[in-house]
Amino acid sequence: MPEYKYLSGFDSEFASTHPDYPNALPEGQNSPQKCAYGLYAEQLSGSAFTAPRSENKRTWLYRILPSVRHKPFEPDAYCGATFLSSNWDEVLPNPAQLRWNPFEIPDETWKTDFVDGLSTVCGAGDARVRHGLAIHIYVCNTSMENRSFYNSDGDFLIVPQQGALDITTEFGKLYVEPNEICVIQKGMRFSVNVNGPTRGYILEVYDDHFRLPDLGPIGANGLANPRDFLTPTAWFEDRDVTDYQIIAKFQGVLFKALQNHSPYDVVAWHGNYVPYKYNLAKFMVINSVSFDHCDPSIFTVLTCPSMRYGTAIADFVIFPPRWSVQENTFRPPYYHRNCMSEFMGLIFGKYEAKEGGFAPGGATLHSIMTPHGPDSECFEKASSAKLEPQRIADGTQAFMFESSLSLSLTKWGQHICNKIDHKYFECWQKLKNNFRIEN
Numbered sequence: 348m349p350e351y352k353y354l355s356g357f358d359s360e361f362a363s364t365h366p367d368y369p370n371a372l373p374e375g376q377n378s379p380q381k382c383a384y385g386l387y388a389e390q391l392s393g394s395a396f397t398a399p400r401s402e403n404k405r406t407w408l409y410r411i412l413p414s415v416r417h418k419p420f421e422p423d424a425y426c427g428a429t430f431l432s433s434n435w436d437e438v439l440p441n442p443a444q445l446r447w448n449p450f451e452i453p454d455e456t457w458k459t460d461f462v463d464g465l466s467t468v469c470g471a472g473d474a475r476v477r478h479g480l481a482i483h484i485y486v487c488n489t490s491m492e493n494r495s496f497y498n499s500d501g502d503f504l505i506v507p508q509q510g511a512l513d514i515t516t517e518f519g520k521l522y523v524e525p526n527e528i529c530v531i532q533k534g535m536r537f538s539v540n541v542n543g544p545t546r547g548y549i550l551e552v553y554d555d556h557f558r559l560p561d562l563g564p565i566g567a568n569g570l571a572n573p574r575d576f577l578t579p580t581a582w583f584e585d586r587d588v589t590d591y592q593i594i595a596k597f598q599g600v601l602f603k604a605l606q607n608h609s610p611y612d613v614v615a616w617h618g619n620y621v622p623y624k625y626n627l628a629k630f631m632v633i634n635s636v637s638f639d640h641c642d643p644s645i646f647t648v649l650t651c652p653s654m655r656y657g658t659a660i661a662d663f664v665i666f667p668p669r670w671s672v673q674e675n676t677f678r679p680p681y682y683h684r685n686c687m688s689e690f691m692g693l694i695f696g697k698y699e700a701k702e703g704g705f706a707p708g709g710a711t712l713h714s715i716m717t718p719h720g721p722d723s724e725c726f727e728k729a730s731s732a733k734l735e736p737q738r739i740a741d742g743t744q745a746f747m748f749e750s751s752l753s754l755s756l757t758k759w760g761q762h763i764c765n766k767i768d769h770k771y772f773e774c775w776q777k778l779k780n781n782f783r784i785e786n
C-alpha cells in the first residue's frame with residue numbers, strides 16, 4: 348500500500364505545498380502578478396461566487412500550465428463507456444423489487460480502465476438543471492494511462508467493492524481500498540490506477556455537494572467524525588506527453604480533448620473544495636439500547652440535501668458491524684414501504700435481512716412504495732431467537748444510497764447487464780399466515 352500523506356478534516360480550509368517548492372503558495376493573496384517558480388494561478392469553484400460563506404467552496408491551484416491549455420474537444424462523443432447513460436426513458440418504469448447478482452468484471456484479455464468500465468444502473472433528473480442523481484457501477488482491470496477524467500455534471504461518491512483504487516488527483520494522491528469510500532467533486536481531474544480485477548459502486552449527485560448529517564440530540568460527536576476524512580497533499584509531475592487525453596463528462600455524455608502535458612502539475616493549492624476519503628470502519632455507531640429497530644438514517648455517513656427541508660437527494664448509509672441488544676424486539680429491518688428509493692450494495696459479508704442471494708458486488712433496488720423486508724428465513728429465525736446481546740454483521744459491510752427521487756432503470760440495468768435475479772420475489776413467498784384467535 349503506498350504511504351501517501353493526507354490532511355485530516357471535513358469542510359476545512361486546507362493548504363498544501365510540495366515540500367521541494369516551499370514558496371509555491373503565495374502569501375496573503377491568491378493572484379500575484381507573477382507566481383513563484385513561474386507557476387500559473389487557477390481557481391476551481393465548487394459553488395456560486397456569491398454563495399453564502401457557509402456554502403462557499405473554492406480552491407486555488409498553483410500549476411505549471413493552466414487547465415485551459417488543451418486542444419478543442421472532439422465534436423463527436425467519446426464512446427468508450429458504452430453503457431454510461433443519463434437517459435431515464437430507455438425502458439418502461441419498473442416498480443418490482445429488484446436484485447442483481449454480482450456485476451461482471453471483464454477478464455484480462457478485454458482491457459478496461461475506470462472510465463471505459465462505467466455503466467449506469469439507474470437515476471433521475473437532469474444535470475442541465477442541476478437536479479438529480481445517477482447510480483453507476485465501475486468494473487476495470489487496467490490503469491488509466493495518460494488519461495484524466497472530470498465530471499461537469501455532479502459529484503462522485505465512489506464505493507470500492509473489489510480491488511483498491513490508487514487515485515491521482517490535481518490535489519495529490521488517494522489510495523482507497525474496499526471498506527473505504529472517496530468523494531471526487533465536480534470538475535476535479537483524476538486518474539485511477541488498479542491492480543487486477545476491480546469493481547465498485549458510484550453515487551453521482553447533480554444538486555449539491557455531500558455534507559455530514561446534522562447530529563441533533565446526539566450531540567457534538569458521533570457517526571462519521573470530521574477528523575476521519577482525509578484529503579490528499581500536493582503532488583505533481585512536470586511531464587510532457589503527446590496526446591494526453593482529458594475525458595469530460597458533460598450533460599451525461601463523454602467528450603475527449605488532447606493536450607501535451609500531464610494535468611497533474613499542481614505544485615501547491617489552498618481552499619475548501621477538495622477530494623477526500625473516509626474509512627467506514629471509523630464510523631461511530633448509534634443504535635437503540637432499549638427496544639425497537641431504529642430507522643437506518645442513524646447510519647448516515649454523508650448526505651446531499653434537497654431544497655425540501657430534512658429530505659435528501661441522496662443519503663449514503665452503511666450497515667456497519669455493531670452490537671444488537673434490543674429487548675422484546677424483532678431485531679432485523681422491519682417490513683416496510685418507503686416514500687424514498689433504496690438502492691443497496693454489499694462490499695463484503697452477508698446482509699442481515701437476506702443472508703442468501705444478496706452477494707458482494709451485487710445490488711438491490713426497492714423503489715418508492717415497493718414493499719420489502721426480511722426474507723422468510725430471516726423472519727423465522729429472528730422471531731424466535733434468544734434476545735441476548737449479539738454481534739451483527741462482523742465481517743460485513745452493506746450500504747444504501749437512499750433517495751427522495753424516483754429512479755428509472757437504464758437498458759443496461761434492466762437487460763444488458765444480464766444480472767437481474769428473476770427469482771428474487773421467491774424469498775418472501777414462504778412467509779406464513781400466523782394469525783390465530785388466541786395469543
Ligand SMILES: O=C(O)Cc1cc(O)ccc1O
Pocket residue numbers: 641642643679680681689700713719720747
Ligand atoms: O430495506 C432495507 O434493507 C434497508 C433498511 C434497513 C433497516 O434497518 C431499516 C429500514 C430499511 O429500509
Ligand SMILES: [Fe+2]
Pocket residue numbers: 683685689713719
Ligand atoms: Fe428498506
